[in-house]
Amino acid sequence: MPVRSDDRREITAFLGALCLFLSAVEYLIPKPLPFLRLGLANLPLLLGLRFLKPVDLILVLLLKVIGQGLVNGTLASYVFLFSLAGSVVSVFTMSMVYRLGGRHVGLVGVSLSGALASSLVQVALAVTFVFGETARVIAPFSIGSGIVTGLIIGVFAERFVSSSGWLKGIERRYSISLEDSK
Amino acid sequence: MRKKQPDRIGYYIAALPRFAAGMLMLPPYLLAEGLACKALLAAFFALLAVLAGKRLRWGYFLILVLSVTFFHLLSPWGRVLVEIGPFIITSGALENGLIRGITLVGMVFLSVASVRPELELPGRFGGLLGRTFYYFDSILEGKRRLSGKNFFVSLDELLMERFNPDQEKLGAGESGEKPCLETDQTFRGWFLCAAAILIPWGLWILKL
Numbered sequence: 001m002p003v004r005s006d007d008r009r010e011i012t013a014f015l016g017a018l019c020l021f022l023s024a025v026e027y028l029i030p031k032p033l034p035f036l037r038l039g040l041a042n043l044p045l046l047l048g049l050r051f052l053k054p055v056d057l058i059l060v061l062l063l064k065v066i067g068q069g070l071v072n073g074t075l076a077s078y079v080f081l082f083s084l085a086g087s088v089v090s091v092f093t094m095s096m097v098y099r100l101g102g103r104h105v106g107l108v109g110v111s112l113s114g115a116l117a118s119s120l121v122q123v124a125l126a127v128t129f130v131f132g133e134t135a136r137v138i139a140p141f142s143i144g145s146g147i148v149t150g151l152i153i154g155v156f157a158e159r160f161v162s163s164s165g166w167l168k169g170i171e172r173r174y175s176i177s178l179e180d181s182k
Numbered sequence: 183m184r185k186k187q188p189d190r191i192g193y194y195i196a197a198l199p200r201f202a203a204g205m206l207m208l209p210p211y212l213l214a215e216g217l218a219c220k221a222l223l224a225a226f227f228a229l230l231a232v233l234a235g236k237r238l239r240w241g242y243f244l245i246l247v248l249s250v251t252f253f254h255l256l257s258p259w260g261r262v263l264v265e266i267g268p269f270i271i272t273s274g275a276l277e278n279g280l281i282r283g284i285t286l287v288g289m290v291f292l293s294v295a296s297v298r299p300e301l302e303l304p305g306r307f308g309g310l311l312g313r314t315f316y317y318f319d320s321i322l323e324g325k326r327r328l329s330g331k332n333f334f335v336s337l338d339e340l341l342m343e344r345f346n347p348d349q350e351k352l353g354a355g356e357s358g359e360k361p362c363l364e365t366d367q368t369f370r371g372w373f374l375c376a377a378a379i380l381i382p383w384g385l386w387i388l389k390l
Contacts, residue, residue, distance in 0.1 A: 013353075074294065
C-alpha cells in the first residue's frame with residue numbers, strides 16, 4: 001500500500017472532526033442541569049493517547065477547542081478560555097498518567113484523571129473570574145460530576161477500543177506513516 | 183424540528199470584517215463600569231446574535247446571571263437592602279454580581295454574533311482546520327446511521343465509511359476547503375460595521 005507523507009495530517013484532521021461531531025451528538029443528549037457536560041468530545045483525545053505523537057495530540061486538542069469555538073460562536077468569549085484551559089490540563093494529565101502508569105492504568109483510570117484535572121482547573125477559573133471566593137462551595141459538586149463523567153467516557157473508550165476495526169486500521173496507518181517519514 | 187433562522191448579518195458582512203468588528207466592540211464593553219451601560223450593551227449584542235440567526239438559550243443565560251449574582255451576595259458589601267433570615271442582600275454585592283453576570287453573558291452574545299464557521303484562520307493550522315471542517319461535514323452527513331441500540335457498531339461503520347484507513351490515499355479527491363457561505367462585503371456592510379462599532383464606543387465615551 002503506498003503511503004503518503006501527509007497521512008498524519010489527514011488522520012489528525014479527521015480526529016479533530018470526530019471531536020466536533022461527538023460534541024454535536026452530546027448537544028442532543030438531555031441534561032438535568034445546563035452546566036453539566038459529559039465530555040464525549042474528549043473521546044478521540046483519549047483514544048489518540050495510545051498512538052499519536054505528542055505534537056499531533058496537541059494539534060487535535062487545538063482543532064477541538066478552536067473548532068468548537070467557531071461552530072458555537074464562543075471563540076471570543078470566556079467559554080473558550082474555560083474550554084481551552086480545561087482541555088489543555090486534562091490532556092497533559094492524561095498523557096502523564098498514561099505514560100507513567102503503563103500497563104497498570106487502563107483507559108478508565110486515565111480518563112478519570114483527566115476529568116478530575118479539568119474539573120479542578122475550571123473550578124479555579126470560575127472562582128477567580130466568574131463567581132468569586134464564595135463559589136468554593138461548588139467544588140465538591142463539580143469534582144463529583146467530573147468523577148462520574150470521567151468514568152463514563154473511560155468505559156466508552158475501553159469498549160470502543162476492544163470492538164472497533166476502524167480504530168485498529170487508523171492506528172496501523174498512522175504507525176506506517178511514521179515509519180515512512182523517518 | 184424548529185426551522186433554522188437566516189443569518190441576516192451575513193448577507194452584508196463577510197466573516198473576517200465581522201469578526202474584526204466584534205473584537206473592536208469588546209474593549210468599550212469591558213471598560214464600561216455602570217450596570218445600565220452593561221445591560222444596554224448586552225441587550226444590543228443579544229439583538230445582533232438574534233439577527234445572526236442564532237437561537238439563544240435564554241433560560242441558560244438567566245440561570246448564569248442569577249447564579250453569579252447569588253454567589254456575590256454571599257459576601258455582603260454596601261447598604262443592606264433586604265434581610266431574609268441569615269441571608270442579607272446588600273446593594274454593593276447585588277450590583278457587583280449583576281455587572282459580572284451580565285458582562286459574561288454579553289461577551290457570549292457578542293462572540294456568537296461575530297464568529298462564523300466560515301472564518302478562515304491563516305497559516306498551516308488554518309489549512310488543517312479547513313480539513314477538519316471538511317471531515318466534520320462529511321461525518322454529519324452520515325449521522326442518521328448512528329443507532330442508540332448498537333452505538334459502538336454503528337459509529338464504527340460510520341467512521342469506516344467516511345474515512346477508511348485501508349484506502350490507498352487518505353482523503354483522496356477532496357478539496358479540503360471549509361463549506362463556505364460566500365458573502366461579498368458590500369458598502370452597506372461596511373456602513374453597518376462602523377455603526378455597530380460606534381454604539382459601544384459612544385456609550386463608553388458618554389459614560390452612561
